[in-house]
Amino acid sequence: MPVGGGRPVAVTRLGLGAASLAGLYTAVTEDEAAATVEAAWDAGIRYFDTAPHYGLGLSERRLGAALRGRPRDEYTVSTKVGRLLEPLAGPARGTDLAHGFAVPATHRRVWDLSADGVRRSLAASLDRLGLDRVDIALIHDPDDHAEQAFREAYPALERLRDEGVVGAIGAGMNQSAMLTRFVTDTDVDVVLCAGRYTLLEQPALADLLPAAAARGTAVVAGGVFNSGLLADPAAAEATYDYGAAPRHLVDRARASAGVTEAHGVPLRAAALHLPLGHPAVASVLVGARSAAEVRDAADCLRRPVPPRVWDDLRAAGLLPPAVPVPTRE
Numbered sequence: 285m286p287v288g289g290g291r292p293v294a295v296t297r298l299g300l301g302a303a304s305l306a307g308l309y310t311a312v313t314e315d316e317a318a319a320t321v322e323a324a325w326d327a328g329i330r331y332f333d334t335a336p337h338y339g340l341g342l343s344e345r346r347l348g349a350a351l352r353g354r355p356r357d358e359y360t361v362s363t364k365v366g367r368l369l370e371p372l373a374g375p376a377r378g379t380d381l382a383h384g385f386a387v388p389a390t391h392r393r394v395w396d397l398s399a400d401g402v403r404r405s406l407a408a409s410l411d412r413l414g415l416d417r418v419d420i421a422l423i424h425d426p427d428d429h430a431e432q433a434f435r436e437a438y439p440a441l442e443r444l445r446d447e448g449v450v451g452a453i454g455a456g457m458n459q460s461a462m463l464t465r466f467v468t469d470t471d472v473d474v475v476l477c478a479g480r481y482t483l484l485e486q487p488a489l490a491d492l493l494p495a496a497a498a499r500g501t502a503v504v505a506g507g508v509f510n511s512g513l514l515a516d517p518a519a520a521e522a523t524y525d526y527g528a529a530p531r532h533l534v535d536r537a538r539a540s541a542g543v544t545e546a547h548g549v550p551l552r553a554a555a556l557h558l559p560l561g562h563p564a565v566a567s568v569l570v571g572a573r574s575a576a577e578v579r580d581a582a583d584c585l586r587r588p589v590p591p592r593v594w595d596d597l598r599a600a601g602l603l604p605p606a607v608p609v610p611t612r613e
Contacts, residue, residue, distance in 0.1 A: 306339020321350035348413035364424035479507030
């Protein structure tokens with residue numbers, strides 16, 4: 285689907301979120317990361333999302349290496365600005381697991397949403413990716429830096445778009461309220477909303493999605509499994525928003541699985557399909573960490589979800605009536 289911007293940018297219906305390639309929660313080897321990207325390519329995925337934050341730059345390095353040699357005009361890469369990576373003196377001490385990544389703690393993250401920081405961040409990302417351009421640049425998680433994000437980072441991205449350095453600009457966050465402000469108060473092309481428009485919860489339906497539809501702003505739905513809970517609610521240590529899932533959400537996810545599986549539809553298939561029912565949603569991201577997970581996600585999205593599944597979820601009080609469901613299968 286096309287995403288507006290300074291030059292033509294398109295995203296595929298299913299995209300690969302590359303945080304997991306950098307050892308989100310547990311380590312991923314170089315070979316596993318490369319095989320994941322190869323499987324994504326073979327499945328027709330041509331949109332890849334990454335960030336400096338993911339594994340202290342490891343996600344960008346691994347994604348760039350895996351895409352090297354593939355026709356540059358045939359895929360879209362988004363990365364993010366807002367955190368600069370500064371090397372630590374001496375050998376790495378411990379891991380980055382405090383930030384969620386099983387990688388050596390070789391750098392520290394420094395918030396910088398100034399115009400200079402935005403340009404430095406993009407330059408460093410291009411170096412790690414080994415690319416001559418990124419297609420989409422997103423302000424990353426500016427929750428505690430709102431005014432600088434709007435006053436400095438956004439205008440810097442707008443200039444970069446005007447100069448043709450990036451094709452499209454926007455923001456990526458785990459909340460919908462500030463993303464709505466980006467949509468209504470700026471000229472962003474796309475926003476990435478993680479975890480706030482899923483089968484489990486839909487707060488973005490009240491603010492972000494109607495605003496985006498009215499303005500013609502594309503929305504990428506990330507975190508569609510709510511950090512794992514909707515992928516496998518039966519897991520002994522199910523996760524939600526990067527932590528242990530609360531009991532009431534586990535119960536709700538398991539009840540939803542009972543409904544979908546009664547129709548022969550895995551819960552994760554319904555979770556992947558649901559966001560695409562809203563006309564503002566251009567793509568869903570899946571954070572696969574293996575080739576098998578990518579192939580499973582692609583198979584799930586190809587699998588039709590019968591209308592009766594949505595009807596039964598609504599009848600069980602597990603899906604609000606106002607949530608639009610996919611009609612194109």
